Amino acid sequence: MAKGIWVFAEQRDEEIKKVTYELLSAGRKAADALGEELCAVLMGRGVGSLAGKLGEYGADKVYVADVDALENYTTDAYTNVLADLAKEHQPTAILLACSVAGRDLAAQVAQRLGTGLMTDCTDIAMEDGQLVFTRPIYAGKAFVKAACPQARPVMATIRPNVLAADAPQAGRAAETVTVSAGAGDIRQVIKEIIKQISTRPELTEADIIVSGGRGMKGPENFAILEELADVLGAAVGASRAAVDAGWLSHSFQVGQTGKTVSPVLYIACGISGAIQHLAGMSSSKCIVAINKDPEANIFKVADYGIVGDLFEIVPLLKEEMKKLLA
């Protein structure tokens, strides 16, 4: 009898990622609707102490796999542990974050378990007794509602920042279950890990993004966006035009051939609003556009627009934000 909604609890540097709490909140509702338990699967090295937090955010049970071989993410080690655990306990569903590691792991586990996987979902609902997932296609130009009617577990990766995390309940404890299964044969050998040295949040996880396009005129001018981003605690992004011009690396690109983002606030500076850029950011909660061309497409999706010279306006906006946040 398949039982349990599982959440893969993603952590980095011994800290649970925010998206994990978003998954637990969504998973809690699904588990309650189905009358099943909510379990978190926590993997890593020296991560056992994080289990308590998962209980506070709604997990009934936390499977903890705490071994040296799981210190850094590798496809094989994580797949072996999660797939073996799922084979043993037969959960109804497994939810993961749509992060680089989450989607990598989800694909391997789904195939090993011979089940379906819906990726980058932006909503979960219970319809006619089954879990139904909404996911953007064509980078958000359209959406599809999909389900996995028969195969179990139902698997999905969920986009960070789109589902709300409920407030934690202090003192709510989860049962901790130590996973003894080994990581098995690991064919991916890590030679080196290069951490991006940045004090800014990652684009896909950021609450606020300050983004620049062709109107920035050159790489040196991104400094004014970075200064605004620093005041707001925001990430910096770019349009394809700015990346193709070589001003910023591809890791900054927002759009259909870059990253799809859903921040609370997206500030587009000197971005015209090509369809492939809009596809990657139009699920942002609030969009601000600063562009000197009043006809620019970006104004059609912006909640607030300023028609003017971004080189004048952005520094002024930074000063205003500083005052507000002081």
Next chain:
Amino acid sequence: MKIVVLMKQVFDTEAKITLDGSGKINKQGVSLVMNPYDEYAVELGLRIKEKLKGEVTVVSLGGDEVQSALRQALAMGADKAVLVDPGTEEIDEFTTATILAKAVGGMEYDIILGGFKAIDDGSVQVCGRVAEILGVPVVNVVTQAEVEEGKAVATCDIDGGSAVIEVSLPAVLTAQKGGIEPRYPSMKGIMQAKKKPMQKIGLAEIGLDAAQVAPKVKALNFFMPAARAAGKTVPGEPAEAARELARLLREEAKVI
């Protein structure tokens, strides 16, 4: 070195998406291109071939329309193409991966490449599933790879940075933009591509039947995103507009 590239044909990024009368994605009049990330996979494959000698085979799934994308890969320098017709439109990533793995499993291969994501369904799972079915390791989101006989050393994106990963071959590597630039087909390449072999096969020829590839995931309905309500233009001189915008973001939108 036998190099296989898994390729998908997709709607052009400039394509406007609409629904047809039956509520499905309208394919009429949309221009089709090779998935941009697959171009990086083809380029990576060609570079490996140039270094180590060998052969690049491009494999795709779909109907006759996919031949144009396969021809593009041939024009870039790939040696031959294989197109498998699934015989149905009802497919998911499990279906696609099962078919591709079966087709590739019947070939000789040292390395299998593909784009890390297709820009249409963006599902980021087919190549990984193929690796799992074939029992070979996968390294995803690769920006650069040094390949030699028997092993590959790949630089790939990870959460919060990048990593250098070594795997023994055969392996599946999925390509991400950022390290190499795909070449444009030359006129000579385009002419040569017309004569290169393009094998078209069906499920039966690779020993599969419809039941074995039945999708696990079912699309219930498609819909367009709600149009964003018209926003407001914040008027005034720069200093005034900046002050008003800050106020609106705090008091009205409540996002600061």
